Amino acid sequence: MKEEIEILRKHIELKGLRKTNQRYKVLEIFLSNEEHLSVDELYSLVEKKYPEISHSTVFRSMKIIFDAGLASKMMGCDSIVRYEHLYKHSQHGHMICSKCHEMIEFDDSKIKELLKKAAKKEKFKPQVFKTRILGLCKKCQD
Ligand SMILES: [Zn+2]
Numbered sequence: 001m002k003e004e005i006e007i008l009r010k011h012i013e014l015k016g017l018r019k020t021n022q023r024y025k026v027l028e029i030f031l032s033n034e035e036h037l038s039v040d041e042l043y044s045l046v047e048k049k050y051p052e053i054s055h056s057t058v059f060r061s062m063k064i065i066f067d068a069g070l071a072s073k074m075m076g077c078d079s080i081v082r083y084e085h086l087y088k089h090s091q092h093g094h095m096i097c098s099k100c101h102e103m104i105e106f107d108d109s110k111i112k113e114l115l116k117k118a119a120k121k122e123k124f125k126p127q128v129f130k131t132r133i134l135g136l137c138k139k140c141q142d
């Protein structure tokens with residue numbers, strides 16, 4: 001977590017953003033959880049420990065944490081943006097259940113290699129790869 005704090009601190013300095021402790025508290029809660037969290041979900045966790053932090057602070061802090069390269073965004077079936085850890089986490093794809101919204105992570109490195117090759121052929125410079133499979137999880141199939 002120390003390294004992440006350092007990355008966030010540098011980003012805030014570089015961008016000349018206002019220095020408040022609350023952003024680090026939001027980061028702390030975000031990092032202490034391995035789930036894929038929407039801003040609302042994260043806010044309810046933050047609220048339990050730091051009731052003085054507002055929803056809009058959580059919202060703005062997550063934007064900054066994302067810009068600093070510490071989080072990635074993904075969208076579930078419910079079209080809600082969720083954040084997950086990015087720093088030192090391996091890239092992966094998501095299988096998303098359209099019924100219970102469960103998210104299953106899987107290794108998509110081979111798929112990414114294929115996509116990179118396809119991009120190279122077109123001289124296209126890829127920036128973001130997102131592998132997403134929508135469907136029904138094991139439990140929801142019967
Ligand atoms: Zn399901």
Ligand SMILES: [Zn+2]
Nearest residue numbers: 084092094105
């Ligand atoms: Zn994930």
